[in-house]
Amino acid sequence: QVQLVQSGAEVKKPGASVKVSCKASGYTFTGYYIHWVRQAPGQGLEWMGVINPSGSGTNYAQKFQGRITMTRDTSTSTVYMDLSSLRSEDTAVYYCARGNIVGAIKKRTFDIWGQGTMVTVSS
Amino acid sequence: QSALTQPASVSGSPGQSITISCTGTSSDVGGYNYVSWYQQHPGKAPKLMIYDVSNRPSGVSNRFSGSKSGNTASLTISGLQAEDEADYYCSSYTSSSTLDGFGTGTKVTVL
Numbered sequence: 333q334v335q336l337v338q339s340g341a342e343v344k345k346p347g348a349s350v351k352v353s354c355k356a357s358g359y360t361f362t363g364y365y366i367h368w369v370r371q372a373p374g375q376g377l378e379w380m381g382v383i384n385p386s387g388s389g390t391n392y393a394q395k396f397q398g399r400i401t402m403t404r405d406t407s408t409s410t411v412y413m414d415l416s417s418l419r420s421e422d423t424a425v426y427y428c429a430r431g432n433i434v435g436a437i438k439k440r441t442f443d444i445w446g447q448g449t450m451v452t453v454s455s
Numbered sequence: 456q457s458a459l460t461q462p463a464s465v466s467g468s469p470g471q472s473i474t475i476s477c478t479g480t481s482s483d484v485g486g487y488n489y490v491s492w493y494q495q496h497p498g499k500a501p502k503l504m505i506y507d508v509s510n511r512p513s514g515v516s517n518r519f520s521g522s523k524s525g526n527t528a529s530l531t532i533s534g535l536q537a538e539d540e541a542d543y544y545c546s547s548y549t550s551s552s553t554l555d556g557f558g559t560g561t562k563v564t565v566l
Contacts, residue, residue: 369501369557376560377493377501377544393555427500439489439548440556443512445500 334358336366336428336446343452349416352449354428361409362386365431365438368402368413370424371448378424379440383411386434418453425450458483459545459558466564472533475561477545478526483556485526489548492521492530496541504543505530532563540565 339353354366368380381392383402390402401414411428426449429442460478467473477484477492484490490508493501503512505521508528518533528547532539545558 377495377546377557379546379555379557395555429501437489437548439487439491439507440546441489441491441503441506442493442501442546443503443506445502448500 334430334444336430336444338426338428338446338449341450341452343454344418346419346453346455348418348453349414350418350451351412351414352426352428352451354411354413354446356385356409356411356430359430362406363434365434366402366404366411367429367431367440367442369427369429369442371427372421372424375424380413380426382431382438384434385411391438415451418451420453423451423453458549458555459547461543461545461558461561463559464562464564466566467532467535468566469535469537471535472531473535473563475530475532475543475545475563477528477530477547477558479528479547480526482551483547483549484523484528486550487548488523490521490523490528491546492519493544493546494539494541495544501544535565537565539563 337355362385367382383390385404404411428446430444488508492505495501508523509521520531543561549556
């Protein structure tokens with residue numbers, strides 16, 4: 333079935349970087365955009381950015397520009413989200429989510445979600 | 456910072472109907488028919504309930520419906536059931552590719 337499976341929980345110190353993976357299966361990996369969304373404890377959803385798995389083009393939310401990098405590996409159908417210079421406010425569950433068909437408008441409609449990856453930033 | 460405003464909480468009794476609003480601007484909700492709604496139970500990933508303002512994905516109950524008027528979109532849950540108790544978020548395409556397009560979230564309580 334169509335699914336996104338993410339890597340496991342991470343604990344990082346302030347100033348470090350974290351790389352979360354998202355492996356797609358059950359559909360054509362290069363055919364759909366992949367977005368990253370995070371949710372701090374007790375807070376709402378926050379869109380971080382999107383990657384085109386076909387051409388590797390990216391758009392990042394203004395808030396994260398300079399600290400975030402999204403990449404993909406088509407050989408393993410996996411997308412990666414790298415967030416650097418971590419601070420305590422980055423403690424959150426990070427989700428990858430499938431967006432629209434590549435080439436179509438990047439509307440914020442997410443039909444398949446990963447299970448989430450908890451990232452804890454603590455000294 | 457969320458671009459879309461939702462009420463913090465909405466409640467209703469079993470069998471009743473409730474409506475959740477999602478207010479944006481002409482740069483997002485009002486300008487495009489690309490509003491979607493998500494249901495999130497505690498500790499779970501969000502689930503798509505409505506897309507393109509009023510369309511339901513396969514498998515979503517027809518008790519859930521969506522609409523839009525001007526810069527405000529709405530999600531209506533009819534025949535409220537205990538399992539509908541969850542957080543709900545709206546999302547909209549925004550003409551700024553770098554802005555967040557999620558709503559602030561609404562907690563639905565079934566009395």
